[in-house]
Amino acid sequence: xxxxPSEETGLGPDTAEAPDGEILGKMIRDARKEKGLTLEEAAKxxxxxxxxxxxxxxxxxxxxxxxxxxxxxxxELETPQLFVQSSQSGVTGRRDFTRTGEGEHKETTTYDxxxxxxxxxxxxxxxxxxxxxxxxxxxxDNWVRHQGEEFMFVLSGELILYTEHxxxxxxxxxxxxxxxxGMGHGCVSVSKEDARVLWVSLEG
Amino acid sequence: xxxxPSEETGLGPDTAEAPDGEILGKMIRDARKEKGLTLEEAAKxxxxxxxxxxxxxxxxxxxxxxxxxxxxxxxELETPQLFVQSSQSGVTGRRDFTRTGEGEHKETTTYDxxxxxxxxxxxxxxxxxxxxxxxxxxxxDNWVRHQGEEFMFVLSGELILYTEHxxxxxxxxxxxxxxxxGMGHGCVSVSKEDARVLWVSLEG
DNA sequence: GGAAAAAGTTTCCTATAGGGAACACAGCGT
DNA sequence: ACGCTGTGTTCCCTATAGGAAACTTTTTCC
Numbered sequence: 524x525x526x527x528p529s530e531e532t533g534l535g536p537d538t539a540e541a542p543d544g545e546i547l548g549k550m551i552r553d554a555r556k557e558k559g560l561t562l563e564e565a566a567k568x569x570x571x572x573x574x575x576x577x578x579x580x581x582x583x584x585x586x587x588x589x590x591x592x593x594x595x596x597x598x599e600l601e602t603p604q605l606f607v608q609s610s611q612s613g614v615t616g617r618r619d620f621t622r623t624g625e626g627e628h629k630e631t632t633t634y635d636x637x638x639x640x641x642x643x644x645x646x647x648x649x650x651x652x653x654x655x656x657x658x659x660x661x662x663x664d665n666w667v668r669h670q671g672e673e674f675m676f677v678l679s680g681e682l683i684l685y686t687e688h689x690x691x692x693x694x695x696x697x698x699x700x701x702x703x704x705g706m707g708h709g710c711v712s713v714s715k716e717d718a719r720v721l722w723v724s725l726e727g
Numbered sequence: 728x729x730x731x732p733s734e735e736t737g738l739g740p741d742t743a744e745a746p747d748g749e750i751l752g753k754m755i756r757d758a759r760k761e762k763g764l765t766l767e768e769a770a771k772x773x774x775x776x777x778x779x780x781x782x783x784x785x786x787x788x789x790x791x792x793x794x795x796x797x798x799x800x801x802x803e804l805e806t807p808q809l810f811v812q813s814s815q816s817g818v819t820g821r822r823d824f825t826r827t828g829e830g831e832h833k834e835t836t837t838y839d840x841x842x843x844x845x846x847x848x849x850x851x852x853x854x855x856x857x858x859x860x861x862x863x864x865x866x867x868d869n870w871v872r873h874q875g876e877e878f879m880f881v882l883s884g885e886l887i888l889y890t891e892h893x894x895x896x897x898x899x900x901x902x903x904x905x906x907x908x909g910m911g912h913g914c915v916s917v918s919k920e921d922a923r924v925l926w927v928s929l930e931g
Numbered sequence: 932g933g934a935a936a937a938a939g940t941t942t943c944c945t946a947t948a949g950g951g952a953a954c955a956c957a958g959c960g961t
Numbered sequence: 962a963c964g965c966t967g968t969g970t971t972c973c974c975t976a977t978a979g980g981a982a983a984c985t986t987t988t989t990c991c
Contacts, residue, residue, distance in 0.1 A: 561938060572980040577940060584978060591792040640905045648929050650878045674854045676925055701844045721880055723927040725852050766969060776950040781970060788948060
């Protein structure tokens with residue numbers, strides 16, 4: 524296995540071609556198979572015809588919204604992924620790689636943040652690793668809050684997550700939490716060492 | 728103030744209810760008015776007929792999925808809105824904790840996915856840990872693609888990320904990558920052991 | 932292997948989606 | 962009043978979605 528040269532950050536070629544609706548059928552078939560249903564079963568559950576479903580899966584028809592809606596429910600498909608090919612995303616056709624430890628750093632008194640991508644403007648999510656410095660805190664005072672959603676995953680150390688309206692939550696490596704970042708929140712490392720967490724933040 | 732939920736898992740009503748015939752038209756008309764478009768303008772922008780749009784708004788037809796998709800794009804309607812009424816801003820004031828290893832599992836031949844939250848409907852991002860099973864692959868065949876953006880962080884193992892239009896990218900623990908998930912992509916573990924990665928996916 | 936059952940596809944027909952164009956109905960200015 | 966323009970609705974026709982059943986393929990079981 525030959526070594527593959529590392530490269531990049533940012534730019535890639537445009538994905539000029541638009542993935543057409545051919546994908547819809549495949550997605551539905553995959554979803555059905557995933558649930559282990561036959562055409563008959565799925566069709567019945569969705570109150571549509573067996574043949575109709577077959578045609579949809581083979582992209583031989585342009586199903587009505589109503590039909591798709593019913594299928595979505597029975598197949599428990601996540602809605603937005605059905606709406607392929609809209610893409611107003613800034614990252615279209617891009618890949619942005621960050622080698623461990625090489626992200627841009629930003630330090631405060633309690634945190635050391637390492638940004639895990641090279642630029643932010645084209646991206647909707649913001650991924651970074653934070654080192655939470657060990658310190659003694661009795662009273663938690665310094666709430667952070669910013670409109671949006673946030674996902675946090677503990678890489679190492681032990682920490683306590685403070686969240687408004689909730690009891691403090693003690694977390695260890697591998698634990699994770701998803702929360703409304705509009706709530707006040709903040710972390711304290713409770714281990715002797717610093718704690719490291721991966722954060723992914725989504726505005727809005 | 729809301730009583731604080733004592734347990735940390737499972738929140739959000741799972742209303743997969745869809746707008747029935749009556750509502751769909753109204754939602755679309757409202758959205759169009761909101762943007763200050765006339766039937767003519769909206770129809771043209773969505774590449775559909777003026778009369779068709781009129782009928783849809785008056786619930787005099789059962790539009791095809793394709794038509795609705797186009798309308799959604801031009802009217803910039805939030806997708807789930809069309810399927811789920813009620814419960815907007817899903818995670819507001821919520822926290823959803825997952826203890827390590829206790830997420831819901833979903834297994835395929837190449838992956839073992841562990842979902843890092845208890846439910847998805849209220850959330851915009853999807854966090855999960857995937858174990859990429861070690862296997863021998865010469866020809867990479869099975870592209871995954873789904874509209875949106877994705878962030879991936881390698882927890883352990885060595886793997887190669889395949890991305891359309893890019894050279895394969897070899898990654899190790901701590902490395903991460905942010906990419907357009909609409910590009911075909913997929914991973915292969917190149918270590919003897921399985922590789923583990925943290926994924927955060929954002930649709931749309 | 933062969934028969935039977937199950938799963939999936941194709942055929943056929945009817946109801947209707949979708950678009951063009953005619954129609955209706957405002958406002959607005961002269 | 963009168964056109965005139967811009968907006969939304971209705972009519973009409975063609976293409977096709979959707980379902981029942983016929984047909985084909987795959988799987989299962991003896």
